[in-house]
Amino acid sequence: MNINVQTRHEVTAIDPEKQKVLVNNLHSAIEYWQNYDQLLIATGARPVRPPLEGIDSRNIYDVNNLVNGSLLKQALAEQQPKTAVIVGGGYIGLEMAEALQMRGLKITMIQRNVQVMPTLDPDMGERLGRALREKGIDLHVNETVQGFEHKDGLAFAVTTDKGTIPCDLIILGLGVTPNSELAANAGIPLGPKGSIRVNDLQQTETPNIWAAGDCAQSYHLVSRKPVHAAMGTVANKQGRIAGMNLGGQYAAFPGVVGTAITKFMDTECARTGLNEREIKALGLHYSIGLIEGHTLPRYYPGSSKICVKVLAEKGSGRLLGVQIVGGRGSAKRIDIAATALHAGFSLEDLLYLDLSYAPPFAGVWDPIVIAARMALKEG
Amino acid sequence: MLVIIGGDAAGMSAASQVRRLQPATDILVFERGPHTSFSA
Numbered sequence: 001m002n003i004n005v006q007t008r009h010e011v012t013a014i015d016p017e018k019q020k021v022l023v024n025n026l027h028s029a030i031e032y033w034q035n036y037d038q039l040l041i042a043t044g045a046r047p048v049r050p051p052l053e054g055i056d057s058r059n060i061y062d063v064n065n066l067v068n069g070s071l072l073k074q075a076l077a078e079q080q081p082k083t084a085v086i087v088g089g090g091y092i093g094l095e096m097a098e099a100l101q102m103r104g105l106k107i108t109m110i111q112r113n114v115q116v117m118p119t120l121d122p123d124m125g126e127r128l129g130r131a132l133r134e135k136g137i138d139l140h141v142n143e144t145v146q147g148f149e150h151k152d153g154l155a156f157a158v159t160t161d162k163g164t165i166p167c168d169l170i171i172l173g174l175g176v177t178p179n180s181e182l183a184a185n186a187g188i189p190l191g192p193k194g195s196i197r198v199n200d201l202q203q204t205e206t207p208n209i210w211a212a213g214d215c216a217q218s219y220h221l222v223s224r225k226p227v228h229a230a231m232g233t234v235a236n237k238q239g240r241i242a243g244m245n246l247g248g249q250y251a252a253f254p255g256v257v258g259t260a261i262t263k264f265m266d267t268e269c270a271r272t273g274l275n276e277r278e279i280k281a282l283g284l285h286y287s288i289g290l291i292e293g294h295t296l297p298r299y300y301p302g303s304s305k306i307c308v309k310v311l312a313e314k315g316s317g318r319l320l321g322v323q324i325v326g327g328r329g330s331a332k333r334i335d336i337a338a339t340a341l342h343a344g345f346s347l348e349d350l351l352y353l354d355l356s357y358a359p360p361f362a363g364v365w366d367p368i369v370i371a372a373r374m375a376l377k378e379g
Numbered sequence: 380m381l382v383i384i385g386g387d388a389a390g391m392s393a394a395s396q397v398r399r400l401q402p403a404t405d406i407l408v409f410e411r412g413p414h415t416s417f418s419a
Contacts, residue, residue, distance in 0.1 A: 003394045003406045010411040011384045021382060023409055034407065036382035042390030066414050182384070213389025232388055239389035243396025246381060247404075 014039065014186035016206045038208050038246055041183055041196060042239065045176035045214035045230045047092075054148030057155035060170040063092055072171075076103060081168030083108070085158045087145050089116030091262045092173030094128075097137055098264050100171070108138040108165050110145055110158065117269060119260065120323050121276045123290075124269070124309055127325040131267035140165075176230050178215045191217035195228040200252040202242035210246065212238035219255035222273045222320060222341055223282055229256045257341040258321075261331050266304075268331035272338040273321030276311065285314040289347075289375025293367040295329040300359045306330040308371040310337075310347070314379060317346040322368060336368050347376045386410030 006023075012031075013022040020033045047062035049055055059081075061072045075081070084100050086093045089111035097107050109116070109132065115125030116132065116139065132139050143162050148155040148170065157166045178195045188206045191197035196211040198204055200219070204211050213235035220227040234256055244251035261270035279286050289310040296303035304327025311321040322337035324330050340350055350372040357364050381397060383390045386408045394406050408415070 001395055001398050003398055003408060005386055005408040005410060005415055007386070007410045007413050007415065009409040011409050021384065021409075026411070034382060036380050038381045040381065040383045040390065040393050042383060042385035042387070042393065044385055044387055044389075065412065067412060212393060213385070213387070215385075235388035236392050239392025240396050242389070243393035244400065246393065247397040247400030249400060
């Protein structure tokens with residue numbers, strides 16, 4: 001591709017006046033200034049690491065890139081840990097619980113909220129929590145980690161507001177924070193949660209400086225507000241938009257609807273749009289449609305349970321959000337809802353969608369459509 | 380000269396897009412870590 005990529009080179013400062021960046025070559029520790037005509041900040045995000053006693057112990061792992069992923073894999077092979085505590089029941093926590101349990105570890109998961117997956121409503125998160133417990137995860141909710149007992153650089157127990165949990169290994173899944181200090185120090189304005197403020201073209205408010213990916217803000221199409229959405233899908237799209245504009249074309253990023261999906265063993269979950277907490281924060285009134293159904297007609301082999309929750313604005317019927325928890329074949333249905341949110345659908349728009357049907361794939365009424373009908377009944 | 384700070388999903392997506400559109404533009408990517416674009 002003829003792109004000059006300098007790995008192990010860290011940019012430590014931006015001078016927007018003189019249009020240059022200070023680069024530290026981490027191989028040689030030599031620093032130098034590099035001029036630019038256009039600058040793109042794509043510094044990503046980093047895992048949240050609260051300043052707790054013992055958090056720097058060697059057996060406490062973040063799982064956010066290739067380097068620490070392979071460090072963890074190496075430690076699993078060499079030290080053969082038997083027990084792990086996963087702090088945080090979000091996407092990383094859930095996926096690591098699955099991966100470590102499949103390797104034979106006994107898992108305790110600690111979640112400070114009322115339920116796992118706090119981006120789901122508590123009633124939907126509870127369904128997922130039940131699945132975790134049924135599969136042998138020792139799930140602690142409403143519990144807050146206060147520190148780590150450690151000796152010789154290794155943690156051997158997690159202390160919480162409710163007790164002490166001994167373990168061989170600890171995984172942190174507490175979310176991410178944007179790497180925006182470089183931008184902030186250069187006087188570039190920030191947006192929600194410290195993400196770099198950009199327009200739809202991915203331009204910052206400083207001339208000739210752009211930002212894209214996990215370090216940058218997005219626009220939320222449902223809340224109609226700026227948001228920090230650190231997702232690989234968003235990063236690829238924003239990078240492409242920035243690249244098209246930098247390459248002399250014109251492209252605008254339409255925004256996000258907050259779609260996400262994951263699974264633990266056979267239980268899948270997904271969400272898009274706003275949850276009840278987010279809707280309440282906007283002061284909107286809403287109706288709920290909740291159904292328990294099946295992914296396929298019940299007579300057809302391989303059908304699994306699915307629970308769908310649809311949230312819509314009172315009066316207008318505007319679709320606000322959808323959440324799914326269920327067995328195999330459940331969660332990817334969220335894409336119907338994500339598309340509907342992009343299109344600004346109301347509940348009525350969902351009702352008679354010409355969705356695909358044949359018994360190996362779905363029932364005649366898709367569970368999302370049935371849930372929309374329930375929400376509509378509620379007004 | 381286009382300078383890109385960060386060589387993962389967003390940085391490398393942008394770099395490859397600019398390269399396709401403008402074969403002659405100088406593109407210089409600085410990546411703090413040892414890998415580029417492990418997830419893109």
